[in-house]
Amino acid sequence: MKEEELIYGTRAVIEALDAGKEIDRILVQKGLSNELYNQLRKALRNRPVPIQVVPPEKLRRLSTGNHQGVIAYLTEVTYYNLEDTLSQVFESGTLPLVLILDRITDVRNFGAIARSAECAGVQLIVIPSRGAAQINGDAIKTSAGALHRIKVCREDNLKQSLDYLKESGLQIISVHEKTDRLIYDADFTKPTALIMGSEEDGISGEYLKRSDMQVKIPMQGKTASLNVSVATGIVLFEAVKQRLK
Numbered sequence: 001m002k003e004e005e006l007i008y009g010t011r012a013v014i015e016a017l018d019a020g021k022e023i024d025r026i027l028v029q030k031g032l033s034n035e036l037y038n039q040l041r042k043a044l045r046n047r048p049v050p051i052q053v054v055p056p057e058k059l060r061r062l063s064t065g066n067h068q069g070v071i072a073y074l075t076e077v078t079y080y081n082l083e084d085t086l087s088q089v090f091e092s093g094t095l096p097l098v099l100i101l102d103r104i105t106d107v108r109n110f111g112a113i114a115r116s117a118e119c120a121g122v123q124l125i126v127i128p129s130r131g132a133a134q135i136n137g138d139a140i141k142t143s144a145g146a147l148h149r150i151k152v153c154r155e156d157n158l159k160q161s162l163d164y165l166k167e168s169g170l171q172i173i174s175v176h177e178k179t180d181r182l183i184y185d186a187d188f189t190k191p192t193a194l195i196m197g198s199e200e201d202g203i204s205g206e207y208l209k210r211s212d213m214q215v216k217i218p219m220q221g222k223t224a225s226l227n228v229s230v231a232t233g234i235v236l237f238e239a240v241k242q243r244l245k
Contacts, residue, residue, distance in 0.1 A: 005136070007072040008063050010036045017043045022075045024134050025050045029059055029069035040070065048079075048129035048156045077135050082126060082153040082161055086168060089123045096170055097239060098193040100126045100158065102203050104228060107133045111142025112229035113196070118146035120236035121243075126153045126161055126193075162210045165193045174203050174211040175235050177225060183215045188239035196232050199225065 007016050013026065014036075026044075028037070030053050044051070059067050089096050099122045104110050110133035117125060132154070133139060140147045155161045162172055173186050174195040186192075195211065197203035208214060217226065217234055226234070 005074050005076075006062065007074065008065055008067040008070075010040050010068045010070040013070055013072045014040050014043050016072065016074075017047070022078055023049050024073040024075035024136075025052060026070065026072045027052050027054050027059060027062075029056050030054065032069040036068070037070070048154045050130045073134065073136075075135050076137060076140055077147050077152055079154045080124065080151045082124070082155060083164065085124050085151050085153060086165070090168075094123065095189075095243065096191040096193075097122050097188075097236075098124055098126060098165065098170060099232070099236070100162070100193055100195045100207075101132065102128070102158070102195060102207060103131045103198040103201055104196070105131065105133050105198065107136060107139045108142045109133070109227070109229045110135070111139040111147065113232045114139070114143040114150060114152075115146045116229065116233035116236055118143075118150045120233075120240050122150060122236065124151040124153055126155055126158070128158050129154050129156050158204075159206055159210065162193070162207060166210070166212075171212045172210055174208055174214045175216065175231065176202050176208075176214065177216050178202075179214040179216050181213065181215045182218055183235050183238050186213055186215050186238075188242045189245075192239065194235060194239070196228060196235075199228050 007013050016023065026049060028051055059071055062071055086096065099117050101113065114125060135147060166172060170191045170193045172193050172195065176197060195203055195207055217231055
């Protein structure tokens with residue numbers, strides 16, 4: 001982690017928030033409780049910035065200075081509001097194609113997915129505020145800069161986000177292995193939000209319940225599954241193929 005990607009100290013983090021800095025996550029020392037920390041909690045109200053409670057040793061490994069029990073990681077991209085961004089897509093007359101990533105935590109997988117998504121014309125990527133890959137220099141490099149060209153929305157509650165997308169007229173399509181329908185059975189010429197899950201845990205059951213359709217990629221070999229970034233690219237370019245007809 002480069003020195004300039006970290007902010008040390010409670011007051012410094014509050015000032016960064018007030019200045020509009022994008023913060024990826026905040027590490028807070030276990031047991032921390034004081035007025036300054038209460039001010040930080042207030043500053044974070046209505047902001048989807050995850051707080052991770054850690055032992056003092058974790059903070060000492062990151063900084064030998066006076067961190068006051070708080071260290072923040074800056075992100076290298078700007079996060080966007082889902083409702084505003086989707087409204088802009090509709091206003092532009094573009095057919096929405098939204099990508100939702102459920103617990104994709106590997107930085108390079110995330111970067112590769114963003115690269116494929118931008119190439120396929122995805123207008124926005126939706127990620128949870130917790131349990132998502134950190135958007136750092138490695139992610140941006142792997143994305144070949146696509147993360148500077150595609151909008152990322154970080155949401156506190158993906159269930160509510162899915163409900164909003166459905167209310168806005170998008171079909172929700174989940175891609176996983178435990179279904180009989182193939183990706184070719186889906187009609188991607190409709191406004192679509194596509195959910196991809198982690199290789200370890202797949203897609204959350206709550207999100208599957210909200211899906212209008214569940215599909216899989218046909219497999220011919222003996223290997224159990226594809227890398228999630230490869231799988232995402234295959235599905236996205238099936239959507240591209242259908243939309244070009």
